[in-house]
Amino acid sequence: MPRWTYKLALRFRSLFRSSKVEKELHEEIRFHLENQIEEHIAQGMSPQEARYEALRELGGVEQHKEECRDMRRLNFIEDLLQDLGYSIRKLRRETGFAMTVALTLSIGIGATTAVLSTINMALVRRIQAAEPDRLIIGLRTRNGTALGLVAGFDYLDYRQLSRWFDGLAAFTPAGQQTVTGGSEPWVAEAFRVTSDLFRVLRVNPVAGRQFYSEEEARGGARVVLISWALWQNRFAGSSTTIGSTVNLDGLPHTIVGVMPRGFRFFYDADFWMLVDWTRSPYATNRNYHNYHVIGRLKSGVSIQQAQQDVDVISRGLEQQYPASNKGNGLRLVDLQEYMVRDVRTGLLLPSAVTMCLLLIACANVAGLLLARGQRRVSEMALRSALGASRPRLVRQLLTESATLTLPAGLLGVGFAYVFQGLLLRLLPMDRLGIHQPVIDSAVLLFALLVSMVTGLVVGIAPAIRGAAVALSPRLATGKQVVEGTGSSRLRSALVVTQVAISVVLLIGSGLLVRSLALLSRVNLGLDPGNVLTARIQIPGQDRSKREQVNRFFTSVLEEIESLPGVESASLVNKLPIVDPGEDWEIRRAGRPHGSEDDYPAFARWVSARYFWTMRIPLIKGRDISKTDIVGTPRVMVISRSLARTLFGDRDPVGEMVEVHLIDSPYVRYEVIGVVGDVRLNDFRREGDPAMYLAAAQRGGNEMRLAVRTTGDPSSLAELIRQRVRQRDRNVLLADMAIMDSVLDDALGPFRAVIRYLGLFSGIGLLLTAVGLYGALAYHVSQREHEVGVRLAIGATPASVLQLVLRRGLLLVGIGLLLGVAGARPGTTLIQQLLYNIEPLDLSTYVGAMLFIGVVATAACLLPAWRATRVNPIEVLRSE
């Protein structure tokens, strides 16, 4: 028989015939002993002497047996099964304890995993591309200041001359395109991209093909890629879509592919068209900076290397085209870093809150386990006296901890899915680019590890203490009448620590949650309530009909304003937040050409009463009025921040400014008023500088309609639609929506995350309460015996209650003080994450202390009250 099969057979025998093996071991040792005794008798000892001598020689029989069992190795599995059985029996007797620990841990693990996974997906992985860590964005710099968009021909030079990229692509918003060809015209969002953009991102169409580089080289062939949503909604997901033709702004384009579901890059888009380097003045003039530049670094190339290379090209361009490129450069920034730059706080805060939650859970479990372990030191001492080695004791307790924490961990995974399901039900998933709940395995592993390690490390503490403890006094006090001062002191210390840690964590998460709440109450600078918005578009682009267009818009506004329930109606080219972009350069009039006094500001053109409709406060001067039309002097209203940038403390009303327009550089305008700052581009960024031109002077046949109503705006939607239709059948009125809900769509994900964090901090509070209650109640219940004795010798329940309560609250008080003292340095750790809130926020501190105080009092009172109701006779009998 080969050696390994023999060994295997032996192992099986040890495992499954353990009683036989055990009997044999016993017999073997006895045989030895008897022989020894006989020998001693033969040497002339009395039978008793002989037996004694033989036993002495052999030493501790049980220890030897144990060593023999250890040699059989399988002991490990046997012990495990034995320990497991024991642990389960023990935990069944302590259901309350086991449930508390398991629930605390699993909620901690579940919540942490769900929140961190979701945040990770929603924010960190906003870039939908393969290997995003090698993607960079190229930002144009002017004298070292990063400005952003790059001129088209500059980009082409960088693409041509740089050496360290696996592709350098560019894209630019193409604005809204009117799509015709179906039963009714509709409007779609389009982007112009270079042919290699999706190759650089490593995202492939799910149907059809990518753009070919020859198509770009030919001057922008009329081919388009469409979004998955568009494919489903407009083309019913049909395979014949590929190769079919759509008319975009009157020009036929062939659909060549469909991008993956939920794919978005920087913006939502329905169409991706090719850039046309030949026709558009936007593309060919090095003065117009319109392109986002995205590159993929070659593997092994650092961003610094590529930067050096690009700097050389920039210097060359400066020399070659001094008029346009003087002082210009290109800064390469890690794309991931760039994407999260403004949401970093919003990203770190929730993570910190959930980390607090996990810590609270771990602290609770540690407290509970320590308290329980305290009670078991005597048991461990006894076991060690009966021949259990220290490693053996540790193993037993490890098994016990594992039987607690492993199921808790598994339950935690379940919780993680439940929590994430809840989260995702509230968050609009498509906007986040998440289509099915995914638990981040790294996060899960981390949460599991942290909590398990806590359980295991804390769990074995009694084994170490028990094995080290002097045997006899422990055993003698096996049933302790009066607790040893040592262990009582330790228990007290545990309670104090638990309270202190809870206070620190509560204050920490309280501060974080309050920061989040402040962050979510963003003041947009306008009142979106009761505002109905829609896109209104007059077909045809004939500039000569501007007068006609203006007349039409004016009469439509008048008609809408005459409707009952309408307070005011106005037009704007782009709604705040919803339609970002469109920044132009503006400067004070009379400055030399090409000076550095050009400032970027968002350009909006509005009709009269727009500021009133949106409730944007007019701070100085006058509003755009109905008389500001073609032929009258060009006027503009500027935002407060732009006024400060351009004119400092001077009154800007009446001043002249010049605006750098695409079609005609440096047009003069008179500033007629100043309005409050509005968040136009991004709700997280304060006070965007903005210029508001008169819509009638600027022109444009596609506008956003904004109507303020006195009642529910949705009731008027149909009426307004009818009136516009009656006036002109060809006018497109689309995207009717209530401003509030439109903004909610934009702010929604952020707000929902915060709402849910509120919920999770609620869970944190609950966990803290449970843990604190557990520790304190255990502390009090250990005195049950003492209470019984006191009652038996004549103490009144009230006096006993008072005694217990006083002692408990004293401990809590000390813990509170320590906690508050520790919170001060603790919160400096998270100071960077706090938003508009002081680390010493009084209400947070008071709130946390009050909460702990109430929970602690309840945790002392209830068990103490229960103890006073125990029959003293029973207590004494159990001696």
Added chain:
Amino acid sequence: MGKPTDLVQGTLDLLILKTIALEPLHGWGIAQRIRMVSKEVLQVNQGALYPALHRLEQQAWITAKWGTSDNNRRAKYYSVTPAGRKYLNQERVNWDRLSTAIDLVLETP
């Protein structure tokens, strides 16, 4: 002769294997045989003997069979397996080398 020398583990394995290589023996017998052959110099600590036997058995160097002893009692007899014999020879070579080396060191003036 003072206190009997404590046997290091590897040495005990070697002694056990050598002792039962001749004929199967029970634990008691092994201890007696080693004591006699070594002229009372090597006293096998009985507490060490049985764990060693069990370990060797688990390693499949030796195998055990229940038999009847001289005094008509049931006893567990250990014998060397073929793998054990190979192991013994190998250990023996090692031991020879070790003791020669120690001798060399000690005998060098």
